[in-house]
Amino acid sequence: MATGEFELIRHYFCRGPGAFGAPLGIGDDCALVAPPTSKHLAMSMDTLVADVHFPQHADPELIGERALRVNLSDLAAMGASPLWFTLGLTIPKAESRWLEGFSKGLFNVAHEYDCALIGGDTTRGPLNICIQVHGVVSGSNALLRGNAAVGDIVFVTGTLGDGAAAVAIIKQEFEVGKSAFDYFMSRFYRPEPKVREGKLLCGIARAAIDVSDGLLADLGHICEVSGVGAVVNVEQLPISEPLQKLAEPAQSRNWALSGGDDYQLCFTVPRAKLDRLELLLHQGKLQATAIGEIVRGKGVTCLRDGEAFPVVRPGYQHFGNDRA
Amino acid sequence: MATGEFELIRHYFCRGPGAFGAPLGIGDDCALVAPPTSKHLAMSMDTLVADVHFPQHADPELIGERALRVNLSDLAAMGASPLWFTLGLTIPKAESRWLEGFSKGLFNVAHEYDCALIGGDTTRGPLNICIQVHGVVSGSNALLRGNAAVGDIVFVTGTLGDGAAAVAIIKQEFEVGKSAFDYFMSRFYRPEPKVREGKLLCGIARAAIDVSDGLLADLGHICEVSGVGAVVNVEQLPISEPLQKLAEPAQSRNWALSGGDDYQLCFTVPRAKLDRLELLLHQGKLQATAIGEIVRGKGVTCLRDGEAFPVVRPGYQHFGNDRA
Structure with a gap:
């Protein structure tokens, strides 16, 4: 099992749909994106906390699904089309069974809505999932x-x-x-x-x-x-x-x-x-x-x-x- | 003291430097931004967990300073100029003394680096600070x-x-x-x-x-x-x-x-x-x-x-x- 942060990121999170307008893969200091010109970028961040927004011991695949779905809902409410998301994942320990389920649920939704994971951070601590979604919308239509x-x-x-x-x-x-x-x-x-x-x-x-x-x-x-x-x-x-x-x-x-x-x-x-x-x-x-x-x-x-x-x-x- | 999430956001976080190219203030479903054309947008997310990245009972003003500073460091490493940041703040309870100190430290740094808070989320749970910074860089120069x-x-x-x-x-x-x-x-x-x-x-x-x-x-x-x-x-x-x-x-x-x-x-x-x-x-x-x-x-x-x-x-x- 991958125990280091970098192996963990590579193993569970370097996949999913290809990123439109994001020339740099996951793993540099920043993600680099080229937003479509003449449109606005809509960005929303939502945090899900264990035992506040979902039960701590829920099926990790369902936690992954829910985490991205509720975030995409904010893009929907602006009339924006999803492009990319970033993931700030805080977990008590790097358990492969949990990470496998969580990333599966997450990427199911990423594929369904054609929204690519382009960066983020993993840390150790009480389970907390912070996602930022980015979408595109014509400013006057938002x-x-x-x-x-x-x-x-x-x-x-x-x-x-x-x-x-x-x-x-x-x-x-x-x-x-x-x-x-x-x-x-x-x-x-x-x-x-x-x-x-x-x-x-x-x-x-x-x-x-x-x-x-x-x-x-x-x-x-x-x-x-x-x-x-x-x-x-x-x-x-x-x-x-x-x-x-x-x-x-x-x-x-x-x-x-x-x-x-x-x-x-x-x-x-x-x-x-x-x-x-x-x-x-x-x-x-x-x-x-x-x-x-x-x-x-x-x-x-x-x-x-x-x-x-x-x-x-x-x-x-x-x-x-x-x-x- | 403001106890509701919305009053809390308004009271402590609706201030700071004005946002360049961000036509919509904090508080809608998404932040809307108009990135400078012909440049790339660099984005980086870093999570700080209490007692992992800083002592839980440290001076909240210092926690706020550190949280934004370490995030801006990722933009620096790409050669990018800071524009905006978002804040996913998870706190055990809404204590006005803590929030006042934290937001003071955060906005000190936001002013120093001319980086505007444009959105985020506040939730209840073990102290966790997830920040995403956004900057601009000419793609070929990154x-x-x-x-x-x-x-x-x-x-x-x-x-x-x-x-x-x-x-x-x-x-x-x-x-x-x-x-x-x-x-x-x-x-x-x-x-x-x-x-x-x-x-x-x-x-x-x-x-x-x-x-x-x-x-x-x-x-x-x-x-x-x-x-x-x-x-x-x-x-x-x-x-x-x-x-x-x-x-x-x-x-x-x-x-x-x-x-x-x-x-x-x-x-x-x-x-x-x-x-x-x-x-x-x-x-x-x-x-x-x-x-x-x-x-x-x-x-x-x-x-x-x-x-x-x-x-x-x-x-x-x-x-x-x-x-x-």
């Missing part, structure tokens, strides 16, 4: 948080709440059968970064964010930065069939509103562009549901049949509460 | 590890061994007076990334690396990637006066050869360009010492008065041995 305007319709891709349900299952707060277990574990460890959707929404959506901290928290960020408010009609929240089977409607709605880890896109569309969005929905190129509207004011208000809907807890903040 | 050629003279900037001596002092293996203590702590926590020197060496040096893991290990990387060997004359190793006072010559030399944490540049210069280097040395624009030569073969050989010089231990590898 989906920003701060562009929402009064009258925009608020949409969300896919369904919400599965991520929070998965966390409850991991914490053994719910007992489920094997097929439901597999479904929710896949939703937690293998969320689908909406890269294709983000690119389609460039030029249509005005503001966008990925739902990582919970819909209310994330839509709240759009509202705060855009200087607007939002109304969400809870009966319109898209809930998956497995989640409808797992939990009472009140619980599902609360998870959909406040649970994190869904990695769907929440975006706002001006009314003048609704026909372009509807064409994409009709063509099956995008799956999204209208859930509310941008309004004057501040913060996110939830309505159910036109009445105020009380929400059980605010969105996930790393230092605000404990999570699996 | 100082790579793999370009050394037989006959090149090997140089090193500044002096070597102070970093390892500082670690020994932190580990209380040496007792020193206050002025020596202050000197070595400054060398450990406030190493000077050789950014100016790296830029001057573009077009003169053939290969370069920063001495973070120890001269023998780092020059060994140059040799391995370049397919050459190197001879180092130990009597030519530049040792600082405080280190000469602190330790016996044999100890100082071993630290200079094998200790890490010096963050000097080790570089090789073809004989045809020695006059250009000597002009820089003569003008006082650069301080560097010739310590050996690139030769046919493999690995680094140490000589003292022409005889083989035995080295006590190999360079620092994260998983190979324990370090403060």
